[in-house]
Amino acid sequence: MRPKDETPVRVGVFGLLGSGNLGNDGSLEAVLGYLRAEHPEAVVDALCGGPEVVTARYGIPATRLHWYRGEYRTASRAGAVAGKGLGKLVDVVRTAAWVRKHDVVIVPGMGVLEATLPLRPWGFPYSLFLLCASGRLVGTRVALVGVGAAPIGNRPTRTLVRWAARLAAYRSYRDTQSRDAMREMGVDTARDEVYPDLAFALPTPSASAPPSGRPGQVCVGVMDFHGGNDDRARAEGIHRRYLDGTTRFVRALVEDGRPVRLLTGDECDAPVVAAILDAVDSPLVTAAQATSLADLMKETAAADTVVATRYHNLVCALKAGTPTLALSYAAKSDALMARMGLDTFCHPAREVDADQLLAQFRALEKRSAELRRTLAERNLVAVRQLRDQFAELTAALFPATDQARARTHARQEAS
The missing domain is CATH 3.40.50.2000 (Glycogen Phosphorylase B;)
Incomplete structure (x- = not known):
């Protein structure tokens, strides 16, 4: 003392x-x-x-x-x-x-x-x-x-x-x-x-009720993504591909009747949320107003599945124990997913292919119960x-x- x-x-x-x-x-x-x-x-x-x-x-x-x-x-x-x-x-x-x-x-x-x-x-x-x-x-x-x-x-x-x-x-x-x-x-x-x-x-958010068997909410974490420091010359093209692919994926979820909750991780991500809301125009798509990682963890804990870009969106979802698919823009995202046992569920943020992303998403949901157990062990x-x-x-x-x-x-x- x-x-x-x-x-x-x-x-x-x-x-x-x-x-x-x-x-x-x-x-x-x-x-x-x-x-x-x-x-x-x-x-x-x-x-x-x-x-x-x-x-x-x-x-x-x-x-x-x-x-x-x-x-x-x-x-x-x-x-x-x-x-x-x-x-x-x-x-x-x-x-x-x-x-x-x-x-x-x-x-x-x-x-x-x-x-x-x-x-x-x-x-x-x-x-x-x-x-x-x-x-x-x-x-x-x-x-x-x-x-x-x-x-x-x-x-x-x-x-x-x-x-x-x-x-x-x-x-x-x-x-x-x-x-x-x-x-x-x-x-x-x-x-x-x-x-x-x-x-x-x-602190980990209190556990939400387990999925009922009916398709539930999907959290989609978006980002004002323009590539990395070496991508300045093609930044706008990268952003357009990212936004278009992510929007098409959200629209496909809505067509399946799935409620979608859009998440951000930085104030600069707001225009991406606005663009998706405007393009999809469905009451099934809403935007979260998170002001802390605790808020993000609560959002992801309440979801059946998470698809996210920002690194700390991924951290929140994985810590909450929710099956997660990464729109990966850097090696750190791949490393995080591998640490938590979900390394096969990564998709490149620079080349978002909505059809391929949807197929990966469905494969993730089929393994939901198994992956929740894996995440619980890795979190400990x-x-x-x-x-x-x-x-x-x-x-x-x-x-x-x-x-x-x-x-x-x-x-x-x-x-």
Whole structure:
């Protein structure tokens, strides 16, 4: 136990949190749950994309990630370009000053070491590099916890990501492919471990009634998908194929009399929902208004089957124990499905073939009872593995607490 006169450990959390992405916020929620359970004495605050949302939702002080408020708007005028450039310089000082106030900074989950969706090197990769470099400079331990990584083609982005990872004091990954990607980029991963996605540590929604035997609701998770960072030249074509194939699939479900519930995972997905609702125009198709991963889990738990694109839509459905088919846009989705025993139920998001997708969907539903049992078993394993992740994190980042627990345990064994 920490002596009363000892200064509480100061913990910062960092990332694109509170910015509308439910998966990112779910990872934060899982880490906050760990800190409050295992380190209640810790003083926690955030440097993040949406500080007002993080403070209101999670009750911790938060600071805006970027000095320049127009960071994520396209800079077409000279004033905006100058503002962005100045912001990059100011953020060097701001980030270092924030990091210096902490004993530990945690980057909770998220795909912070990948470019599977479009991003610029001077956006978040630059911010992550500043964080890790500042930590090394001022002696603050920076931990990348359960993060995603992938091979990166763009050289500036790859360089920033590689150096950010090298400068971090602790790294763990949400799948083996992520660790392999960092090793291939020149990061020493010999001591880095792989654990399930942090969202598997969140509370599981109460079980819904088992399917009655009659065809029930299907949740379809959609995404404003335009391909990855290397697909910018053909982004619109990829998006049209994705939207057309997904819309045709939803229409086929409706023609079979199936109610369809559309899910999103980020605020930017709303136009895709609107386009499908307009194209199908049926009372059987409705849209969920989820504001957290807990909301998404409840939606997926109430469904017979889920078909989803966004990674954390898949996590929610699998954690809820609902048979799931992935519209896969990156290796992380395939890895997640394989971990949960559903690797044969993946369909490429870049080339959605409605007829083939419908055939896979029907095959999935035929195996529903078997797959629900498989998911129940795999979820128990994931929970145990995340307990190990948090125990390892305590040993790496909170050695005083870990030593105190070891002494207490030894005294109990001796008595």
